[in-house]
Amino acid sequence: xxxxxxxxxxxxxxxxxxxxxxxxxxxxxxxxxxxxxxxxxxxxxxxxxxxxxxxxxxxxxxxxxxxxxxxxxxxxxxxxxxxxxxxxxxxxxxxxxxxxxxxxxxxxxxxxxxxxxxxxxxxxxxxxxxxxxxxxxxxxxxxxxxxxxxxxxxxxxxx
Amino acid sequence: xxxxxxxxxxxxxxxxxxxxxxxxxxxxxxxxxxxxxxxxxxxxxxxxxxxxxxxxxxxxxxxxxxxxxxxxxxxxxxxxxxxxxxxxxxxxxxxxxxxxxxxxxxxxxxxxxxxxxxxxxxxxxxxxxxxxxxxxxxxxxxxxxxxxxxxxxxxxxxxxxxxxxxxxxxxxxxxxxxxxxxxxxxxxxxxxxxxxxxxxxxxxxxxxxxxxxxxxxxxxxxxxxxxxxxxxxxxxxxxxxxxxxxxxxxxxxxxxxxxxxxxxxxxxxxxxxxxxxx
Numbered sequence: 001x002x003x004x005x006x007x008x009x010x011x012x013x014x015x016x017x018x019x020x021x022x023x024x025x026x027x028x029x030x031x032x033x034x035x036x037x038x039x040x041x042x043x044x045x046x047x048x049x050x051x052x053x054x055x056x057x058x059x060x061x062x063x064x065x066x067x068x069x070x071x072x073x074x075x076x077x078x079x080x081x082x083x084x085x086x087x088x089x090x091x092x093x094x095x096x097x098x099x100x101x102x103x104x105x106x107x108x109x110x111x112x113x114x115x116x117x118x119x120x121x122x123x124x125x126x127x128x129x130x131x132x133x134x135x136x137x138x139x140x141x142x143x144x145x146x147x148x149x150x151x152x153x154x155x156x157x158x159x
Numbered sequence: 160x161x162x163x164x165x166x167x168x169x170x171x172x173x174x175x176x177x178x179x180x181x182x183x184x185x186x187x188x189x190x191x192x193x194x195x196x197x198x199x200x201x202x203x204x205x206x207x208x209x210x211x212x213x214x215x216x217x218x219x220x221x222x223x224x225x226x227x228x229x230x231x232x233x234x235x236x237x238x239x240x241x242x243x244x245x246x247x248x249x250x251x252x253x254x255x256x257x258x259x260x261x262x263x264x265x266x267x268x269x270x271x272x273x274x275x276x277x278x279x280x281x282x283x284x285x286x287x288x289x290x291x292x293x294x295x296x297x298x299x300x301x302x303x304x305x306x307x308x309x310x311x312x313x314x315x316x317x318x319x320x321x322x323x324x325x326x327x328x329x330x331x332x333x334x335x336x337x338x339x340x341x342x343x344x345x346x347x348x349x350x351x352x353x354x355x356x357x358x359x360x361x362x363x364x365x366x367x368x369x370x371x372x373x374x375x376x377x378x379x380x381x382x383x384x385x386x387x388x389x390x391x392x393x394x395x396x397x398x399x400x401x402x403x404x405x406x407x408x409x410x411x412x413x414x415x416x417x418x419x420x421x422x423x424x425x426x427x428x429x430x431x432x433x434x435x436x437x
Contacts, residue, residue, distance in 0.1 A: 005167065022167030022210065025197070044160070045198035049264065058238075058267040064197040065268065066190075068167055069212060112264065133349040134262025 009070045011036065012080030020067045026060075027051040029067035030077055038078035038107045042136070049135030052108035053077050059115045078107035087114055089155060093148035101139035109135045113149045122153050162200035169212045173298065176213055176325060181300045183209045184322045190214070191234060191273035194265050219327060220270075222246070228330045233272025238263075240271060249333050252290065252340035252358060256283040259342070262350045272326045275311070278318045281352040281374035281416070285312055287342070288329065289379040290358040290371040296328040297321075305330070312378040338362050341433040344373065345425045347416065354417040355425035361437040366390045368437060370430065375411040375422050382408035385430055395434040402427045 004019040011034055018033050027044075030036045030053070042048035044063050051062040054076040081087050090113060093099070100106045109132060116123060116131045123131070128149050129142070137145060168187075170176040180187055187209040190196055199205045213219065219234035222243050229245055240246055241257035260266055260274075260283050274284040275295065288295075288308040295306045297320060311319045320326065334340070344356030353374040361368035368389045370382040384404040388396060395401075402423070411422040 021164065023162040023164050023200070025162075025201075028161075045201050046194060046265065049262070052264055059264040060268050061194075061264050063201070064193050064265075066167070066193070066197075066210075066212075068169075069190075069193075069214060115263070130258070130349055131263055134264055 005068050007068055007071055009072060010074045012076055012083060013074075022066060022068055024067045025063050026053070026055075026065045026067045026070055026075070027062035029070075030062060030075070033067075036077050036079050038082075040104055040107055042104065047134075047136070048105070048108075049112060049132075050105055050108040052111040052135065054111060054115070059112055076111075078111060081111065081114065090114065090117065090148065090152045093152045093155075094145075097144045097148045097151070099140060099144040099148040105135060105137040105139075109137065109145060113145075113152075116149065117153055117156065120157070122157050123150075125150060128153075160201055160203060162197075163203055163206040165200075165207055165210050167210050167212065169215050171215055171217075173216055173219070173325075173327065176211060176216055177298060177300045177323070179209070179211045180325060181323045183211070187211050189276070189325065191276075192236065192269040193273075194261070194269040195273065195277050195279075213325070219272075224333075225330070227333050229333060231271055231329045231331070233270060233275075233326045233328060235271050237261075237266035237269045237271070237274075241266065250291070250331070250340070252342050252360060253287055255340070255342035256287050256358065259283050259344055259346070259350075259353070259356070265350075271329060275329070276318060276320060276326055278312050278314075278316050278378065279352070280315060280376060280378050281356070281414070283342070283344070283353070283356065283358070283373060286356065286358040286371045286373035286379040288331070289381070290360060290369045291331045291334075292369075293329050293331045295326055296330065297324045298327045299324040315377040317378075334360065335362055335365075337364050339437050341436045343429050343433060345429070352416060355411075355422045355429060357426070357429040357433055359433050359437055361389060363392060363437075366392060372409060372426055372429075374414075374416065375409045375426055377412075380409060382426075382430075384408050389430075389434065389437060395431055398427060398431065401430050405430065 008017045040050040042050035046064040053062045188207040190212040219232045221232045293308045340360045344353040356373040358371045405427045411419045
């Protein structure tokens with residue numbers, strides 16, 4: 001009953017092969033089997049956004065996808081974003097504006113924001129708020145996070 | 160919590176999926192986008208022995224025009240529908256409704272078929288499908304049948320889907336030239352389920368219209384008396400006149416979002432706001 005299934009995928013560009021139980025969601029797989037604990041697990045039912053990762057380029061909730069469903073996919077986590085280095089400006093803007101306090105929401109918030117920033121241009125503050133509306137932060141009151149994303153978008157657009 | 164253990168099937172063809180559903184009947188849950196099923200599994204509101212993942216079936220996510228209809232595959236993701244030029248061109252109702260559905264990451268995974276089969280009465284897409292007279296194509300090993308949206312939604316999370324059946328495609332008739340469409344809703348926070356919402360169209364030249372409310376009953380609900388008012392093509396009536404029609408049309412029960420009286424008030428305000436655009 002419920003034997004484990006073979007799973008092969010790429011995580012942050014590295015080929016990973018594993019055996020997973022069908023019921024294991026992608027966030028648990030990344031944290032427990034791959035050892036990448038930057039993907040945080042908050043509510044575990046798709047509300048808080050802390051587990052946001054990218055699967056084949058698209059932002060998804062890793063708690064709302066079974067690990068087995070990522071068969072053959074390219075998964076990117078906050079660690080992969082770090083290695084790639086393309087978000088240093090956003091990272092620095094988060095620090096400069098105190099856009100994180102406890103930091104629990106930050107990986108998901110950053111993963112979510114990068115998808116908006118990649119669309120280019122200068123999204124309005126209202127667009128930024130709508131885009132991160134699925135990511136909860138219980139510390140900052142969001143204003144500083146919106147500031148950081150807004151600043152990064154404007155700086156990128158000007159260069 | 161973690162989901163209870165289940166066996167996982169990932170059919171690669173529609174026939175294999177229908178075979179799996181025929182074999183396991185109500186012991187199987189269909190996994191499409193998973194944005195509602197996964198939470199239900201995690202809360203153990205559902206503990207199906209089998210999960211049939213339909214994501215690897217090719218061709219189920221197509222969006223195309225077919226004569227006088229738009230055909231949208233059941234696996235089309237919300238983000239895909241939202242960005243599709245045919246949707247923007249013909250169905251401003253859908254284009255306006257899509258951004259209200261949850262959040263960006265949810266819209267990347269969630270599917271049209273999943274939303275319709277869940278049949279949450281406060282969801283946007285069931286109301287839109289009823290407003291647009293969509294027809295739902297259901298397949299099973301016994302064959303295919305088409306069900307009108309008006310017959311598909313049968314109550315709180317209840318649909319016309321029989322055991323072994325899979326929703327594969329939705330056919331939406333293209334609107335007549337000159338149609339006006341409005342979608343609007345009130346929710347407590349962006350992306351929350353609506354306290355009350357309105358999917359509406361009108362065709363002023365023929366004095367026809369459709370007003371479908373979400374979050375105001377156990378299923379998407381037409382407001383027939385309000386439609387009759389609108390079809391008279393007068394300027395916006397006073398609140399008491401609209402409210403009387405809404406009170407006669409809608410009989411919402413209290414839910415986590417709002418009390419019945421609040422819902423009827425919001426439904427009236429939605430109609431007031433939509434009226435000049437219809």
